[in-house]
Amino acid sequence: MNKILIIDDHADIRRLISITLGKNYEIFEAEDGVSGLKLAMQQQPDIVVLDVMMPGVMNGLQVLDAIQCAPSLSHTKVLMVTARGQVHDYEDGMQRGAYAYFIKPFSPLQLAATIKKALSE
Amino acid sequence: MRNKLYIGILLVIAYVLIETVWLIFVPNDHFVPVVSTTILIVSLLLLLGHAARVNKLLRQRTDELNQRENYLRASIDNLPFFFWLKDADHRFLAVNKVFAEACGRSPTDIVGLTDFDVWPHELAEGYRKDDIEVMSSRKEKSVEEPVAGGSNAGWIETYKKPVIASDGNILGTVGFARDISDRRQLLDALEKSELRWQLALEGSNEGIWDWNPATGEVYFSEHWKNMLGYRADEIGTSLDEWIYRVHPDDLDRTMADVQRHLRGETDLYQNEHRMRCKNGEYKWILDRGRAQFDRQGHALRMVGSHSDITERKKTEALILENAEQLSAIFSLSPDGFVSFDKSHCVKYVSPAFTHLTGLAEIDVLGITEGEFSTLLAGLCTPESRFAGIASQRAMQKIQACGNSECRQRIELAVAGKRVLEVSLRESKSEVVSQILYLRDITHETEVDHMKSEFLATAAHELRTPMASIYGFAEILLNQDFEQNERNELLNTIFKQSELMVSIINELLDLARIEARRGKDFTLSLFELGNLLQEVISGFKPPSERTSPVLQLAAQKILVRADRNKLTQALNNVISNAYKYSPNGGEISVTFIQPSVAQPSEHTGDTLPVGICIRDQGIGMTHEQLARVFERFYRADASGAIPGTGLGMSIVKEIIELHGGSVALESHLGKGTAVTLWLPTSPTTETSPTDILSFTEQSEL
Numbered sequence: 149m150n151k152i153l154i155i156d157d158h159a160d161i162r163r164l165i166s167i168t169l170g171k172n173y174e175i176f177e178a179e180d181g182v183s184g185l186k187l188a189m190q191q192q193p194d195i196v197v198l199d200v201m202m203p204g205v206m207n208g209l210q211v212l213d214a215i216q217c218a219p220s221l222s223h224t225k226v227l228m229v230t231a232r233g234q235v236h237d238y239e240d241g242m243q244r245g246a247y248a249y250f251i252k253p254f255s256p257l258q259l260a261a262t263i264k265k266a267l268s269e
Numbered sequence: 270m271r272n273k274l275y276i277g278i279l280l281v282i283a284y285v286l287i288e289t290v291w292l293i294f295v296p297n298d299h300f301v302p303v304v305s306t307t308i309l310i311v312s313l314l315l316l317l318g319h320a321a322r323v324n325k326l327l328r329q330r331t332d333e334l335n336q337r338e339n340y341l342r343a344s345i346d347n348l349p350f351f352f353w354l355k356d357a358d359h360r361f362l363a364v365n366k367v368f369a370e371a372c373g374r375s376p377t378d379i380v381g382l383t384d385f386d387v388w389p390h391e392l393a394e395g396y397r398k399d400d401i402e403v404m405s406s407r408k409e410k411s412v413e414e415p416v417a418g419g420s421n422a423g424w425i426e427t428y429k430k431p432v433i434a435s436d437g438n439i440l441g442t443v444g445f446a447r448d449i450s451d452r453r454q455l456l457d458a459l460e461k462s463e464l465r466w467q468l469a470l471e472g473s474n475e476g477i478w479d480w481n482p483a484t485g486e487v488y489f490s491e492h493w494k495n496m497l498g499y500r501a502d503e504i505g506t507s508l509d510e511w512i513y514r515v516h517p518d519d520l521d522r523t524m525a526d527v528q529r530h531l532r533g534e535t536d537l538y539q540n541e542h543r544m545r546c547k548n549g550e551y552k553w554i555l556d557r558g559r560a561q562f563d564r565q566g567h568a569l570r571m572v573g574s575h576s577d578i579t580e581r582k583k584t585e586a587l588i589l590e591n592a593e594q595l596s597a598i599f600s601l602s603p604d605g606f607v608s609f610d611k612s613h614c615v616k617y618v619s620p621a622f623t624h625l626t627g628l629a630e631i632d633v634l635g636i637t638e639g640e641f642s643t644l645l646a647g648l649c650t651p652e653s654r655f656a657g658i659a660s661q662r663a664m665q666k667i668q669a670c671g672n673s674e675c676r677q678r679i680e681l682a683v684a685g686k687r688v689l690e691v692s693l694r695e696s697k698s699e700v701v702s703q704i705l706y707l708r709d710i711t712h713e714t715e716v717d718h719m720k721s722e723f724l725a726t727a728a729h730e731l732r733t734p735m736a737s738i739y740g741f742a743e744i745l746l747n748q749d750f751e752q753n754e755r756n757e758l759l760n761t762i763f764k765q766s767e768l769m770v771s772i773i774n775e776l777l778d779l780a781r782i783e784a785r786r787g788k789d790f791t792l793s794l795f796e797l798g799n800l801l802q803e804v805i806s807g808f809k810p811p812s813e814r815t816s817p818v819l820q821l822a823a824q825k826i827l828v829r830a831d832r833n834k835l836t837q838a839l840n841n842v843i844s845n846a847y848k849y850s851p852n853g854g855e856i857s858v859t860f861i862q863p864s865v866a867q868p869s870e871h872t873g874d875t876l877p878v879g880i881c882i883r884d885q886g887i888g889m890t891h892e893q894l895a896r897v898f899e900r901f902y903r904a905d906a907s908g909a910i911p912g913t914g915l916g917m918s919i920v921k922e923i924i925e926l927h928g929g930s931v932a933l934e935s936h937l938g939k940g941t942a943v944t945l946w947l948p949t950s951p952t953t954e955t956s957p958t959d960i961l962s963f964t965e966q967s968e969l
Contacts (some may be wrong), residue, residue, distance in 0.1 A: 234725070
């Protein structure tokens with residue numbers, strides 16, 4: 149089963165995504181950047197769903213950069229799900245290597261579809 | 270002579286008769302005829318001799334008279350003026366050569382003629398009239414009049430006098446006339462010169478002095494005296510009149526200057542000193558003069574003028590004052606000015622310019638516009654580089670915005686970013702061609718930045734609950750769930766909706782607080798400990814955090830306040846306490862009752878009370894502490910800590926509108942304590958005046 153890591157400080161969002169994806173995937177959750185990255189290194193998920201604005205030492209973009217650098221995570225595709233909706237935020241994220249960028253509020257079904265597509269590639 | 274002739278003839282006749290008679294009657298007597306003949310011959314001889322003598326005398330006399338007449342005529346003819354003699358019938362008895370020449374005739378021809386024969390009718394009439402007047406009044410008359418031909422041809426002075434015989438009869442008139450054109454011209458010139466001099470003096474407002482060093486006397490012109498407020502008769506001719514009035518502080522210097530000139534060291538004497546006027550006040554005078562020296566170098570005479578330079582001195586002082594004022598204004602103005610001269614080279618930079626850019630006046634004085642542009646551009650960040658004065662000018666021209674609308678925004682690459690707004694103003698003045706105006710908009714830019722940050726943040730804050738609502742709604746519509754789970758999801762939607770409502774309310778609150786300034790507070794009297802218990806029990810701390818710990822005061826504390834607003838304020842502070850202590854720690858709420866009154870706008874007799882909310886979180890730096898209450902200011906700008914940046918400013922508004930104050934204490938890395946000071950009400954209660962006074966306060 150494919151592993152999916154959800155990193156977001158809002159519990160409701162994590163719940164939403166987790167419920168949407170259902171039992172077809174192995175789902176891991178983290179509340180902030182540091183623990184999220186740690187979990188990623190541990191589990192080497194296929195997909196990381198990442199929020200940008202999180203409290204703590206690392207924000208989402210820094211996590212993204214870290215994931216891109218980590219050789220063990222070279223297969224990992226990162227989907228950004230964030231409230232940051234400016235054009236430059238989107239471009240920034242895509243430039244840094246995100247696979248997709250979702251702006252909140254987002255359609256969970258579309259997110260699920262994109263994950264499916266990403267996994268098939 | 271004639272008489273003698275008659276006598277002679279009579280004698281002859283008498284002789285003939287006697288002889289004839291004797292001869293006839295006594296023909297023989299020869300004695301008597303001989304005697305009588307002898308007597309006759311002797312008498313005739315005597316007579317002849319006498320006659321010859323008389324003749325000779327006469328001739329002598331005549332010769333003398335002729336000679337005299339010649340002398341006289343020569344004198345009269347050679348007199349440089351007209352001369353004439355007329356009889357009582359206005360006929361010329363004699364005229365001199367000058368007169369005759371003027372008529373174009375010879376003197377002898379004129380004798381016997383009248384004025385009418387010799388002069389044009391009008392002139393003759395005039396002369397006749399004068400003659401008549403002179404003869405009838407028996408008085409001389411002197412007239413100065415222009416010559417026939419107008420005054421430019423010349424002036425004549427005519428003098429007429431009646432000739433009166435010793436018996437009192439008028440014999441005629443004598444007159445002479447002379448050309449006084451020269452004299453007239455001289456007089457005219459003198460008059461003009463005098464007038465010119467007077468006008469010049471008056472116009473130049475100068476007083477004149479003329480000093481005779483030998484006698485020590487000075488001529489002071491009337492204007493000299495008037496200038497000091499004196500009449501002409503109030504100042505004499507002594508040098509002391511001047512010395513006595515020179516201001517004591519100026520006297521030494523003045524005398525030294527005079528001496529230097531008298532010694533020949535200066536070509537012109539010039540000195541500015543104060544003179545005492547009649548009214549006791551002093552006037553600034555410019556004293557100038559020059560001496561005239563003899564061969565030995567002694568001063569014979571010194572002449573000079575006084576100019577009243579009081580006005581000039583006042584103007585000088587005024588100009589100085591203005592310059593100082595402008596200088597002060599420029600020094601105080603936070604905006605930078607750079608002015609360029611006629612050839613577009615830097616002429617002046619204001620102190621603020623130096624402060625903003627680090628370029629001192631000496632660094633840029635005199636450089637061209639192009640060099641200046643390069644220099645300034647070099648100080649800028651690459652993204653917001655100064656494009657140059659020429660391009661600024663072109664831009665302004667193209668956009669036809671005259672002087673003010675087109676401004677370049679540049680950013681200086683200095684420590685602590687600095688954003689300047691640059692505009693160019695062209696001048697029509699001769700002295701200044703253009704002024705570059707640099708306005709420091711760093712702060713405004715930041716505020717604008719914060720405001721747009723705020724809007725972005727506000728929008729962002731709404732997105733997150735929206736994401737839950739939208740997301741859960743979508744999956745509820747597309748998937749089946751068990752009843753329990755479905756309810757749970759619906760509940761989440763509900764809660765998030767509530768959160769959105771509170772965010773929206775907070776935004777609206779802010780708008781209202783800004784607009785209404787607390788006029789709509791509803792005040793009631795309540796016990797503070799009671800309120801705090803309510804607030805804390807109602808507050809939902811973030812997950813895994815404990816509720817705030819409340820330590821009640823020993824006694825009851827009564828306040829008169831708006832319950833809701835106070836709750837809001839407390840909630841904001843408590844919420845912040847949690848937000849800024851992400852690593853956990855206890856949030857404590859305590860009461861502080863000081864023994865000494867707080868130094869703020871507390872009124873009333875009762876001591877204020879402080880509600881202290883303390884966290885053990887990340888604390889704040891000095892800068893953050895200073896800006897805590899700034900609208901939109903967020904200590905953590907990265908957005909990792911959510912919030913609109915309005916929370917504390919709302920708290921401050923609310924507390925201050927209650928007549929209280931907010932105090933902060935923070936240590937970086939250790940935590941923060943926020944104390945809300947509120948005025949208390951005495952435990953014995955309520956008079957209507959209390960209500961009134963408090964309402965008034967809250968309307969501040």
